[in-house]
Amino acid sequence: MREFSYHRAENVGDAVAALAADPQAQVLAGGTNLVDLMKYDVARPGAIVDINRLPLKDIEELDGGGLRIGALVSNSAVAYDPRIEERFPLLASAILAGASPQLRNAATTGGNLLQRTRCYYFYDPSTPCNKREPGSGCSAIGGVNRIHAILGASDKCIAVHPSDMCVALAALGAVVEVEGPSGKRDIQFTDFHRLPGDHPERDNTLSQGEIVTAIRLEADHFASQHSYLKLRDRMSYAFALISVAAAIDIRDGEILDLRVAIGGVAHKPWRDTLAEAEFAGQVPNQATFARVAQRLLAGAEGQGHNDFKIPLAEKAIVRALSQAAAGTPQIQSIKAVQ
Secondary structure, three states: OOOOEEEEOOOHHHHHHHHHHOOOEEEEOOOOOHHHHHHOOOOOOOEEEEOOOOOOOOEEEOOOOOEEEEOOOEHHHHHHOHHHHHHOHHHHHHHHOOOOHHHHHHOEHHHHHHOOOOOOOOOOOOOOEOOOOOOOOEOOOOOOOOOOOOOOOOOOOOOOOOOOHHHHHHHHOOEEEEEEOOEEEEEEHHHHEOOOOOOOOOOEOOOOOOEEEEEEEOOOOOOOOEEEEEEOOOOOOOOOOEEEEEEEEEEOOEEEEEEEEEEOOOOOOEOOHHHHHOOOOOOOOHHHHHHHHHHHOOOOOOOOOOOOHHHHHHHHHHHHHHHHHHOOOOOOOOOOOO
């Protein structure tokens, strides 16, 4: 591990100033991803800014039934909060589908948003990787790419975002609250993460010196009709090959609102709001859900080893929407697809 300076921030402004002063500085919260990256010599921060003393550890009520989740609230605390379980069970389910209890106890809400990809080559400094070293090449293209992207990829990078929690937040239309040198601003969740394009080293749309302070969820109508379906190589403690966060609002036998976010397929949780809107007023049945899947996966392209992801994603979308429509969400303690 390389040398670095350490600064324990006493308030948000202090953290912002420390990050803005050093482009090589990185934030330390739970450390469940950053410490691993430093051990592997993938992350080489010149400075560590510890934000664990900041007052960002509460879940607050909002007018109208929404909630604001502080960036330092642990994943476990979010998943088991009675208000989350009652109003946003899709989020609780997605969190419980990921990692292990020990990791969920340490991992934070903000840190989950900022975790890096789990690409084999990104974690191996001996191989070329444009995300780790821009301009060096992408070893996954033409290499072992079974876990890689089928949507939104570029000729610079085909990595995928690893989070379960973020897939649910994308489907729920969350808002990310950030603070930086220019003050506070809100970022719509679907705009927070980036596709790789020509700059795969940039995972998100944060500016230099900005930190995530909270996630905001507005009240919705998906508490009873949702499902988080995660398909993986082994039944637990594995990243998704395909995951689907599905939510549906059915009124008088027709779809009033439909949300689908897909994980394991792109550099960010994949959601197409325009495509979703096309199915308003349609009958919520298998045929409709199959058309939803085809529409959301239009343009999907495999890289060889991961070609199987396209039909797998189609089936997963149909299954998750069917579970949501029936009000029988996937139970994460069982894990086998129901």
